[in-house]
Amino acid sequence: MKLTATAAHAPFTLPLSARQREKLFWALLMLLALAAFALLLLGPLYSLLSKSVADGSGQFVGLANFNAYLAGGGIQRGLSHSLWIASSSMLIVVSLAFACAWALTRTRLPLRGVIKALLMLPILAPSLLPALSLIYLFGEQGIFKSWLGDTSIYGPLGIVLGSCFWTFPHALMILLTAMSHADARHYEAADVLRASAWRTFFTVTLPNARYGLVSAAFVVFILVFTDFGVPKVIGGNYEVLATDIYKQVIGQQKFEMGAVISVLLLLPALLAFVADRWVQRRQAASVTARAVPYSPKTNRRRDLTGALLLSPVLGFILLVVGMAIYASLVRYWPYNLDLTLRNYEFGRMDGGGWSAYANSLTLASLTLLVGTSVVFFNAWLSERTPQPKPLLALFQLCSLLPLAVPGLTLGLAYIFFFNHPANPLNGLYGGMAILVMCTVAHFYSVAHLTALTSLKQLDQEFEAVGQSLRASRWRMLRQVTLPLSAPTLLDIALYLFVNAMTTVSAVIFLYGPDTALAAVAVLNMDEAGDTAPAAAMAVTIMATCLLAKGVHCLLSLWLTRHTQHWRGRA
Amino acid sequence: MHAHGLSLANINKHFGHFHALRDIDLQINAGELVCFLGPSGCGKTTLLRIIAGLEQQDRGSITQNGRDISALPPRERDFGIVFQSYALFPNLSVFDNVAFGLRSLKWAKAAIKTRVMSLLDLIGLADQARKYPNQLSGGQQQRVALARAMAPEPGLLLLDEPLSALDARVRQHLRREIRSLQQQLGVTTILVTHDQEEALTMADRVVVMNHGVIEQVGSPLEIYQQPASAFVADFVGAMNFVDSTLTSTQQAQVGEQLFNLPSPAGQQGSALRLAIRPEEVELCSRSGDSLPVVVEQLDFLGTYIRSHVHVPSLNQRLIVDIDPRSARALNLALGQHLGMRLPANALRCFAA
Numbered sequence: 004m005k006l007t008a009t010a011a012h013a014p015f016t017l018p019l020s021a022r023q024r025e026k027l028f029w030a031l032l033m034l035l036a037l038a039a040f041a042l043l044l045l046g047p048l049y050s051l052l053s054k055s056v057a058d059g060s061g062q063f064v065g066l067a068n069f070n071a072y073l074a075g076g077g078i079q080r081g082l083s084h085s086l087w088i089a090s091s092s093m094l095i096v097v098s099l100a101f102a103c104a105w106a107l108t109r110t111r112l113p114l115r116g117v118i119k120a121l122l123m124l125p126i127l128a129p130s131l132l133p134a135l136s137l138i139y140l141f142g143e144q145g146i147f148k149s150w151l152g153d154t155s156i157y158g159p160l161g162i163v164l165g166s167c168f169w170t171f172p173h174a175l176m177i178l179l180t181a182m183s184h185a186d187a188r189h190y191e192a193a194d195v196l197r198a199s200a201w202r203t204f205f206t207v208t209l210p211n212a213r214y215g216l217v218s219a220a221f222v223v224f225i226l227v228f229t230d231f232g233v234p235k236v237i238g239g240n241y242e243v244l245a246t247d248i249y250k251q252v253i254g255q256q257k258f259e260m261g262a263v264i265s266v267l268l269l270l271p272a273l274l275a276f277v278a279d280r281w282v283q284r285r286q287a288a289s290v291t292a293r294a295v296p297y298s299p300k301t302n303r304r305r306d307l308t309g310a311l312l313l314s315p316v317l318g319f320i321l322l323v324v325g326m327a328i329y330a331s332l333v334r335y336w337p338y339n340l341d342l343t344l345r346n347y348e349f350g351r352m353d354g355g356g357w358s359a360y361a362n363s364l365t366l367a368s369l370t371l372l373v374g375t376s377v378v379f380f381n382a383w384l385s386e387r388t389p390q391p392k393p394l395l396a397l398f399q400l401c402s403l404l405p406l407a408v409p410g411l412t413l414g415l416a417y418i419f420f421f422n423h424p425a426n427p428l429n430g431l432y433g434g435m436a437i438l439v440m441c442t443v444a445h446f447y448s449v450a451h452l453t454a455l456t457s458l459k460q461l462d463q464e465f466e467a468v469g470q471s472l473r474a475s476r477w478r479m480l481r482q483v484t485l486p487l488s489a490p491t492l493l494d495i496a497l498y499l500f501v502n503a504m505t506t507v508s509a510v511i512f513l514y515g516p517d518t519a520l521a522a523v524a525v526l527n528m529d530e531a532g533d534t535a536p537a538a539a540m541a542v543t544i545m546a547t548c549l550l551a552k553g554v555h556c557l558l559s560l561w562l563t564r565h566t567q568h569w570r571g572r573a
Numbered sequence: 574m575h576a577h578g579l580s581l582a583n584i585n586k587h588f589g590h591f592h593a594l595r596d597i598d599l600q601i602n603a604g605e606l607v608c609f610l611g612p613s614g615c616g617k618t619t620l621l622r623i624i625a626g627l628e629q630q631d632r633g634s635i636t637q638n639g640r641d642i643s644a645l646p647p648r649e650r651d652f653g654i655v656f657q658s659y660a661l662f663p664n665l666s667v668f669d670n671v672a673f674g675l676r677s678l679k680w681a682k683a684a685i686k687t688r689v690m691s692l693l694d695l696i697g698l699a700d701q702a703r704k705y706p707n708q709l710s711g712g713q714q715q716r717v718a719l720a721r722a723m724a725p726e727p728g729l730l731l732l733d734e735p736l737s738a739l740d741a742r743v744r745q746h747l748r749r750e751i752r753s754l755q756q757q758l759g760v761t762t763i764l765v766t767h768d769q770e771e772a773l774t775m776a777d778r779v780v781v782m783n784h785g786v787i788e789q790v791g792s793p794l795e796i797y798q799q800p801a802s803a804f805v806a807d808f809v810g811a812m813n814f815v816d817s818t819l820t821s822t823q824q825a826q827v828g829e830q831l832f833n834l835p836s837p838a839g840q841q842g843s844a845l846r847l848a849i850r851p852e853e854v855e856l857c858s859r860s861g862d863s864l865p866v867v868v869e870q871l872d873f874l875g876t877y878i879r880s881h882v883h884v885p886s887l888n889q890r891l892i893v894d895i896d897p898r899s900a901r902a903l904n905l906a907l908g909q910h911l912g913m914r915l916p917a918n919a920l921r922c923f924a925a
Contacts, residue, residue, distance in 0.1 A: 021646050
């Protein structure tokens with residue numbers, strides 16, 4: 004009787020238990036997240052792939068475009084150049100970063116914190132800044148032009164130097180993490196067994212850092228291989244895949260060719276990504292019981308070695324940054340070296356001026372707000388709510404995929420997908436919304452991994468206790484998970500802000516007349532011959548990121564002070 | 574407080590191909606403390622999580638105080654839970670941790686304060702109410718976790734290895750404290766542990782589990798003195814096993830030796846495992862009615878001496894626990910030749 008009465012009142016109620024209803028609710032939210040991925044990542048990538056196997060009118064032509072590109076000498080031109088640049092930068096950066104990481108973790112040099120902060124400086128600048136700076140240092144009218152003899156900075160040398168500058172902090176971060184996890188007991192054992200300093204290095208230090216080294220190598224390789232800014236500014240006639248895409252699409256309007264090269268750009272990146280994941284999984288398996296943290300003893304000779312290793316890298320970074328700032332302040336290089344702020348009057352130049360800067364600030368702030376909340380919520384959904392295994396696997400794949408998709412590829416994919424007349428969202432094209440969507444998608448993976456790591460560190464039983472105390476998952480999120488994750492949220496916010504501020508590659512195809520961006524303006528001013536204003540804009544971007552980093556530090560400090568009572572000494 | 578009983582019927586759970594729980598039937602009476610005891614991987618924690626609703630059984634039903642809760646999510650069941658890791662919320666004070674469940678139930682502010690303070694009084698931490706979990710010792714944290722679980726007056730308290738992370742001295746103290754608290758409040762309690770001492774000292778009844786099935790349910794004394802299977806006999810306390818053959822229904826032969834059994838143990842000719850606790854074995858000077866043995870190892874364990882003796886006629890070693898006074902009387906020493914008796918009423922028989 005009771006059953007029929009209920010059924011009459013709610014004819015559409017599914018015959019589910021309370022437990023099944025709850026599971027269904029969370030699974031639906033996860034499906035929503037997956038739908039967003041389909042829209043922002045999978046759909047565009049599919050459009051790109053189908054474009055690469057179609058002719059100008061949309062007819063399927065198989066691999067004809069690829070054949071045409073190869074026949075046109077694309078391999079010799081773009082691919083081999085890109086591979087060469089990426090591998091040599093990788094070798095240089097990884098060895099230097101390893102040396103610096105060693106000096107920072109294995110010696111007791113004074114001011115290590117300051118040195119580390121300075122070494123990380125390039126991460127706050129757009130990749131165009133070192134390229135511009137190198138032109139002032141080694142270009143036709145460069146200060147040190149004579150040092151290069153007959154070699155021109157415009158070409159592979161410039162690209163490698165510039166790439167090394169901006170990818171260095173990425174490698175350093177990975178290696179610092181890898182090397183600060185050292186186990187003091189290994190070093191004590193080596194000491195007791197009377198191993199020499201060299202033998203200790205080769206049997207303890209190096210093997211422990213090997214996964215970090217491999218990971219850093221992959222990361223640098225992908226970054227350089229897919230970078231567009233540096234080769235565009237300082238590459239001269241030396242073509243790489245990234246600049247070739249730009250030329251095909253913007254210069255010659257050959258979208259299929261752009262798609263073909265994008266796919267070629269995607270494949271090695273995807274390969275490196277898969278290899279890196281594989282290595283990292285092995286690393287996770289090799290982590291053993293809790294180690295005793297290592298702290299180096301005073302050793303004058305080792306400190307001196309560390310100082311010798313650090314100085315050239317530090318010198319180069321400061322030189323490049325200093326040159327960019329100086330060049331942006333000089334009236335007319337190299338003839339009139341009076342200092343002026345004229346180059347910062349962007350209104351006088353093409354490229355968008357201060358409104359481009361304002362747009363970048365808007366983009367970075369929106370990316371920070373939208374990105375941080377979406378990334379954290381999705382990570383929470385996947386880690387802290389009951390989810391069916393297939394959905395979870397799909398989500399993990401989607402959230403890591405952006406790491407393997409080069410910015411240019413993503414940007415071009417967005418054109419094909421959102422600019423398609425049949426797409427109801429094509430009104431978004433050229434607007435701020437699509438820029439935010441693309442930027443969030445582009446930088447999703449690292450933010451996601453950060454959030455996930457922090458969530459995994461919370462006690463797995465919190466949710467169970469919360470349920471036994473009749474607290475909803477929302478209340479648990481609000482009162483326990485969010486307060487505990489605040490420092491991570493700050494880190495993610497900074498990461499997204501800085502990257503949105505400095506990125507060029509993904510947004511270069513997507514900005515419209517009203518949404519020109521600061522980093523793109525750097526490129527355009529440089530192209531128009533306004534090198535000094537371009538440097539000024541690059542410096543402005545860096546200063547903004549530095550300011551953001553400062554705010555991040557203050558907020559972190561405030562947070563530490565206000566949560567110290569329950570966080571304790573750790 | 575009103576206490577509830579709990580009954581489990583035909584509970585089954587698979588993880589992939591692994592049959593984690595097999596046909597579990599169990600009746601837990603209102604107000605009693607029941608211990609799930611077993612080696613790791615025996616299914617005891619899985620069973621606890623199924624009772625809590627944190628895992629879903631494949632088959633079977635759970636009834637709490639007459640209400641079928643088999644399909645309810647944890648939030649709609651009536652229990653409090655304490656984990657080995659305490660799982661206290663580190664950003665909330667002791668007071669707020671204990672009040673957490675009461676706020677879910679929308680208790681009035683004044684009522685919450687009264688309830689929390691009386692619980693903190695009960696566990697002796699009233700003066701620590703404003704402190705945060707990381708400012709407390711492990712034992713204190715565990716007591717706060719207990720108070721938090723008890724605050725909403727649940728009909729069932731679940732304790733998942735609650736004392737395993739603590740050092741021995743604190744553990745012994747907390748055992749007594751939890752037990753007396755549980756008896757004061759009269760709450761039905763399930764304690765999961767792999768520590769037999771914990772099970773024997775705290776429980777009204779012990780449920781011994783192995784490989785996903787219940788081996789025996791009984792009072793601590795029953796479990797120890799009348800183990801239902803060789804597994805229980807071996808897992809709870811120390812036990813000597815001797816393989817033998819029945820020569821009649823009540824007489825077993827080991828090597829050349831015949832033993833009279835306390836009760837009929839099966840058909841003539843069938844194989845049998847005889848079991849005897851180390852403290853039940855008697856050592857004496859060599860005589861006609863005793864088995865000759867050689868002392869091979871002596872471990873001094875404080876209140877008693879654990880000796881390993883070789884018995885040539887059984888062709889095996891046995892463990893014998895002997896109190897220091899008897900040891901002195903025998904002049905117990907390594908390599909000594911002694912006699913040994915196995916009292917018939919202390920022998921237990923298990924099918925081989």
